[in-house]
Amino acid sequence: MKNIFGLVVLVLVGLFLVIMLRTLMFSPPYFEMEEQVAFDVDAGLVAQHLSEAVRFKTVSPPEPQRREYKPFDDFLAWAEATYPKFHELEKTVVETHTVLFKWQGTNSDLKPILLAAHYDVVPVVPGTEESWDHPPFDGVIADGQVWGRGSLDDKSGVILMMEAATLLLEQGFEPERTVYFSFDHDEEIGGNEGAAGVVKLLKEQGVQLAWSIDEGSFILKDMYPGMDVPIASINIAxxxxxxxxxxxxxxxxxxxxxxxxxxxxxxxxxxxxxxxxxxxxxxxxxxxxxxxxxxxxxxxxxxxxxxxxxxxxxxxxxxxxxxxxxxxxxxxxxxxxxxxxxxxxxxxxxxxxxxxxxxxxxxxxxxxxxxxxxxxxxxxxxxxxxWDKGSVASGESDSQAAGFEVIAKVSRQMFGPVVVIPGMTGAGTNSKHYASVADDAYRINLLVVGPEDIAGFHGTNERISVENLGLGTAAYAQLITLGTVE
Ligand SMILES: [Zn+2]
The missing domain is CATH 3.30.70.360 (Alpha-Beta Plaits)
Incomplete structure (x- = not known):
């Protein structure tokens, strides 16, 4: 009896030691702090541009035939007038209102990359208009934020990409790899015209991308209990x-x-x-x-x-x-x-x-x-x-591939010590289209958001901070810089 008791104690002590040892060894991996990179960005001006962009009611209704095209035409005309340098790039209009830009690289042996974002927005839920601190389509800038539908999802994506590319174009930057930009008009109802049209076009031209980046996640702050560092969730599925x-x-x-x-x-x-x-x-x-x-x-x-x-x-x-x-x-x-x-x-x-x-x-x-x-x-x-409408889950992109590494590196360079993880997007994004012409499709917007910001996503009081827009512009500029070299 004494022996059995002794044995049980021994096993328990052994178990305890194993658990403790494994816990102590389970620590964050060591990584070198990235040197912070600075770009000369006028965040106030970027905010002003996003504010103007929000005012176009580019709403995707549930039924595509009910779409009103005038705001889409107006938005595209505004973009051309606001970003003339960017609009010198080769431009193709796809399926009426999606625009694909091509920034030719110096080495056409390298596979191109694609940066995508959408400028259509979801409607404001009828009856919730009064709950907004600032009207959803006024583009008000107040309290250090740009307010309105699309400020986070996903006009900020479109604006930051055009800002970043403009910044680099003005500096005379020449990418080695070709960069495509696709600004989609029907993501909120499935992207079956815009993104699908872009994919069809690239396939016809025999273009296979090294990787694509589109919405589907953010650099998340205060989203996980007990985590005091932001998490860059680069979603691979x-x-x-x-x-x-x-x-x-x-x-x-x-x-x-x-x-x-x-x-x-x-x-x-x-x-x-x-x-x-x-x-x-x-x-x-x-x-x-x-x-x-x-x-x-x-x-x-x-x-x-x-x-x-x-x-x-x-x-x-x-x-x-x-x-x-x-x-x-x-x-x-x-x-x-x-x-x-x-x-x-x-x-x-x-x-x-x-x-x-x-x-x-x-x-x-x-x-x-x-x-x-x-x-x-x-x-x-x-x-x-x-219901016949639906989709299967995507395949998984490679979280060890060069594209993932570049996005991870840029996140650390621009946003400090962030923890990078591969993740999965719960909602549908246009990456379900782009993945068919890209070796890897990644889903993240290079913006830092917290739980309150996420609440505005398809909800009330959608907004993004001016500070974020400055950092985000720099982040996309750095992404293009690092992502286009061999
Ligand atoms: Zn979106």
């Missing part, structure tokens, strides 16, 4: 998109004699089951690579958990699942977004419909998720209808 209608077929009739099988009861149970049973997920692939870097900068307890995943994997996954952005990186997410049923308060409707949106993790397929949903609901009175 994006999730897919699928929408299902769940149609409950239940008892209809007069509301004075309801049954338990009324369609709305059936539908409510089905939705409740989806809430209680998320699509299975796990920490692996890109999400694991990212957390492996982030966790090294966290508190001792968190480091201990991550350093000993062999023991704590399920605890970690459970904890991560409680934080929505983390949860989204672990699994295909389930989001009920629309409900409809009934015509009158005293009539039991025979059918009730819920629309549920899923963001498909790379490990899942549409068919696989539909089957899981069927099993979770487990009720053949619920019909499942698959």
């Amino acid at each position: 994006e999730k897919g998109y699928m929408t299902l209608d769940l149609v409950a077929h239940g008892d209809s009739g007069h509301s004075s004699m309801p049954t338990k099988d009324a369609s709305i009861f059936l539908l409510a149970s089905a939705i409740e089951r989806l809430r209680e049973n998320p699509i299975p997920g796990g920490l692996e692939g890109v999400s694991l690579d990212a957390m492996d870097v982030i966790a090294r900068h966290m508190s001792f307890t968190r480091r201990m958990l991550f350093a000993n995943r062999w023991l704590f994997q399920s605890v970690i996954e459970k904890e991560l699942s409680k934080v929505p952005p983390m949860n989204a990186s672990l699994r295909t997410t389930t989001a009920p977004t629309l409900l409809s049923a009934g015509i009158k308060d005293n009539v039991l409707p025979g059918t009730a419909t819920a629309t549920v949106n899923f963001r498909i993790h790379p490990r899942d397929t549409h068919e696989g998720v539909i089957e899981m949903v069927r099993q979770i609901i487990n009720d053949d009175r619920i019909e499942i209808i698959h």
